[in-house]
Amino acid sequence: MEKSRKLKIWELSALITLCVCLLTGLWAEGRQQRIAAGLVRLHVLAASDDPGEQAVKLRVRDAVLQYLAPQLEGLMSAGEAEALLAGELDGIRAAAERAAEGRAVRVTLGEERYPTRDYAGFSLPAGRYRSLRVVLGEGKGHNWWCVVFPPVCLAAVQREAVRPVMNPDDYALITREDGWQLRFRIVELWGELFNRVPDGGD
Numbered sequence: 001m002e003k004s005r006k007l008k009i010w011e012l013s014a015l016i017t018l019c020v021c022l023l024t025g026l027w028a029e030g031r032q033q034r035i036a037a038g039l040v041r042l043h044v045l046a047a048s049d050d051p052g053e054q055a056v057k058l059r060v061r062d063a064v065l066q067y068l069a070p071q072l073e074g075l076m077s078a079g080e081a082e083a084l085l086a087g088e089l090d091g092i093r094a095a096a097e098r099a100a101e102g103r104a105v106r107v108t109l110g111e112e113r114y115p116t117r118d119y120a121g122f123s124l125p126a127g128r129y130r131s132l133r134v135v136l137g138e139g140k141g142h143n144w145w146c147v148v149f150p151p152v153c154l155a156a157v158q159r160e161a162v163r164p165v166m167n168p169d170d171y172a173l174i175t176r177e178d179g180w181q182l183r184f185r186i187v188e189l190w191g192e193l194f195n196r197v198p199d200g201g202d
Helices: 002-036 051-072 078-087 089-099 158-165 168-174 181-195
Strands: 040-045 105-114 117-119 122-124 127-136 143-149
Touching (some): 002 127, 040 105, 051 078, 078 127, 078 143, 117 143, 122 168
Antiparallel strands (some): 117 122
């Protein structure tokens, strides 16, 4: 009888633990998705890890950002930015091709999984984000990523660039303000659990 009772207590403990883990995971997933909803990221993949190809990747990055900077200015939401980018894929590709020195260029707009990435004054947890993807050649080289909306890539103070598109709680989370460090870590670990993206960005 005592053995049966202990087993039931163990089962109840396991069930409670499982429920807590699931609820924590649902919270973390929801928070990451809410953060991602306000952003559009930029991902540039080099043809290879050859130093020359890496240099071309950076020139393509600069050309794409220079092309987009005046068009993104004044936009107020990720939805507006995404609509603009969707209509400018040919122009973005042309700008990239001018800097790619004859390499094939593919430009797409979709969802990608990203690892956790630290910027100046804030961090974005691992997870799925809307992404402008520029692939050079076979795209097998070291990659570069940033946030194209809001224009973090171009901002002198990156932390302040994201403030207008975040609610106060999300901003406190990504900047790891006092009391939010643990919550950021939970969201980060949850995203990394399902991410499996090597942290190879510049």
